[in-house]
Amino acid sequence: MLYDHIRPEERLLINAAKRKGIELELYNAEDIFFEASEIEHIQNFQDTVLQRCISYFRSINLSALLENKGINMINSSKIASLCGNKLLATITLEKEKIPTPKTFIAFTIESALNALSKIGYPAVIKPIIGSWGRLVAPLKDPESARAILEDRDCMFPVYQVYYLQEMIERPSRDMRCFIIGDKAVAAIYRYSGPDDWRTNTARGGRVEDCKITTEIEDISIKAAKAFGDGIFGVDLMESPRGLLVHEVNYTTEFRNSVPATGIDIPGLILDYAIRRSKK
Amino acid sequence: MTKFNCPECSGEMEVPDDAMEGEIVSCPDCGEEFEVNVDEKKGKELKKMVAEREDWGE
Numbered sequence: 661m662l663y664d665h666i667r668p669e670e671r672l673l674i675n676a677a678k679r680k681g682i683e684l685e686l687y688n689a690e691d692i693f694f695e696a697s698e699i700e701h702i703q704n705f706q707d708t709v710l711q712r713c714i715s716y717f718r719s720i721n722l723s724a725l726l727e728n729k730g731i732n733m734i735n736s737s738k739i740a741s742l743c744g745n746k747l748l749a750t751i752t753l754e755k756e757k758i759p760t761p762k763t764f765i766a767f768t769i770e771s772a773l774n775a776l777s778k779i780g781y782p783a784v785i786k787p788i789i790g791s792w793g794r795l796v797a798p799l800k801d802p803e804s805a806r807a808i809l810e811d812r813d814c815m816f817p818v819y820q821v822y823y824l825q826e827m828i829e830r831p832s833r834d835m836r837c838f839i840i841g842d843k844a845v846a847a848i849y850r851y852s853g854p855d856d857w858r859t860n861t862a863r864g865g866r867v868e869d870c871k872i873t874t875e876i877e878d879i880s881i882k883a884a885k886a887f888g889d890g891i892f893g894v895d896l897m898e899s900p901r902g903l904l905v906h907e908v909n910y911t912t913e914f915r916n917s918v919p920a921t922g923i924d925i926p927g928l929i930l931d932y933a934i935r936r937s938k939k
Numbered sequence: 940m941t942k943f944n945c946p947e948c949s950g951e952m953e954v955p956d957d958a959m960e961g962e963i964v965s966c967p968d969c970g971e972e973f974e975v976n977v978d979e980k981k982g983k984e985l986k987k988m989v990a991e992r993e994d995w996g997e
Contacts, residue, residue, distance in 0.1 A: 665974070666962035688961060716994040744996075791996015816993070893997065913997045 661710040662722065664689040668915035669926070670712050676926040682934070689713050689722055696725060708732040708937035710929070712911055716744040716789060719911065734933055735890040735910045742887055743910035746788045746823050749887075756886040758879065759904045761897070762826040769809045772822040776805050782827040785812070787819055791909075792862035795819075798827065825906075828899045834859045835870050835896040835903075837880035838912065838925055840932045841889065844877040846923040848916075867916040879903050889936075891929055943985055947971040954983060963988065 661684055663670050677684035685706055709726060711733050713719040723737035735743075742748045753760050764775035776783050776799060783799045785808060790796075799805040812819040837847040853864025861867060870876070880894040883905045893912030897904045914925040940953040950968030954975060958964065962975040964985070973985040 664961065666959050668963070671962065686959070688959075690961065714995045714997075715992065716996065718994075744994075787993075789994055792991070794991065794993075794996075909997045911997050 661685070661712055662687045662689055662726075664713045664715055664718060667714070667913070669913050672915065672918065672926040673710070673712070673929065676924065676930055680927060680930060682930055684930075689715075689718055692722070694725070696728075705729075705731050706937075708734065708933055710734050710933050711740065714911070716740070716791075720744065732936060734936055735892075736888060739888045739890050740910045743892070743908045744789060746786055746907070747821065749908055750823075752886050753883060753905055753908075756882065758883050758886060759902060761828055761899075761904055761906055764824045766822045766824065767820060769806065769813060772809050772824060773802060773805060775822075775824055776802070779824060779826050781805070784825045784827050785809075786823045786825065788821050788823050789818055793856075793858040793860035796858060798857065799824075828897050828904060828906075830897045830899055832859075833898075834906070835876065835898070836909075836912075836917070837870075837872065837876055837894045837896065838914065838917065838923075839880055839884040839892040839894055840925075840928050841891075841935070842881065842885075844872050844880050845928050846917060846921040846925060847872045847876055847880075848920055861913075861916050867920045869921045875903060879905060883908055891932065941983055945969060945971065946973065946985055946987065952985075954985070958983065 709731055711719055711723050720737050720740045723733040727733050727737055742752050750760060750763050764779055766772035766775045781801050785799055786796045797808050833849045833851045835847055835849055838845050847870040849868045849870045850859040850865045852859050856863045859865045883894045884892040893909035895907040897906055918925055943952045943954055945952050945966040948969040950966055952966050954964055958975045960977045963972055965972045972988045974988050976984040976986050978984060
């Protein structure tokens with residue numbers, strides 16, 4: 661397992677490996693360095709590596725280097741690149757005709773305001789790279805939209821790729837369905853915390869078990885398959901026009917989902933990694 | 940388990956003996972998160988988590 665921090669998820673994976681008698685080798689990405697063409701002389705990696713870095717850029721670059729040496733990365737650098745970039749993820753989902761919120765992209769403040777006049781207010785702006793609801797902001801009217809866009813205009817250039825979405829009329833919750841390989845193994849509802857409209861558990865949202873209906877299973881598996889064979893947390897919203905996929909996570913967190921669902925997600929992840937390593 | 944006083948609120952924290960470099964632990968009293976730092980000479984120390992970086996996530 662490749663990591664840069666041991667979150668509760670990585671600790672649960674380590675404990676599940678101990679429980680199952682699996683020898684899980686741990687590689688700290690912060691200690692690794694290698695010449696791009698001479699990886700094997702520096703680190704003796706196993707043939708299959710579970711990628712669990714928190715950092716997106718570290719994850720995709722390290723995975724690409726290791727894949728170049730024939731190592732089977734779970735998830736692959738391609739999956740991580742697509743899932744970790746909301747614009748690429750939207751393109752991937754759209755290509756497979758998977759329902760997603762209406763999304764516009766713009767690259768200047770004026771064109772973003774023009775796009776917003778098409779979407780209508782309130783709308784939502786999201787950074788194309790980032791997680792845990794960070795810098796996801798509601799745009800309530802043209803004045804507040806301009807103020808937020810002007811702020812983003814002073815930030816690092818990635819924040820000037822304006823990813824704008826319709827605000828979905830939904831209950832104060834969304835859903836996450838965990839896909840491991842071709843199976844939907846668990847699902848949760850994520851309820852907004854008391855002081856935030858976002859449902860991210862990192863922002864104080866709470867979790868409840870969610871029964872996996874055929875509708876949830878079908879759309880989640882289809883969404884995961886659009887990215888490839890791997891381990892995913894597919895985020896869904898209940899909208900007036902049915903379920904919409906708004907995000908697909910590639911190093912999904914599950915610390916709160918294990919007690920809520922009673923499903924041994926880390927154990928299932930390891931079983932899947934072992935199956936993949938034997939292929 | 941190794942006992943620590945939370946660097947933030949001085950509450951009592953227990954860090955598992957097998958905690959690794961970079962492992963995230965949180966204080967049960969104030970909820971503040973810390974990273975375990977393993978120093979060969981000093982043993983385990985707790986350092987405050989760096990603020991979330993822009994590309995961090997799941």
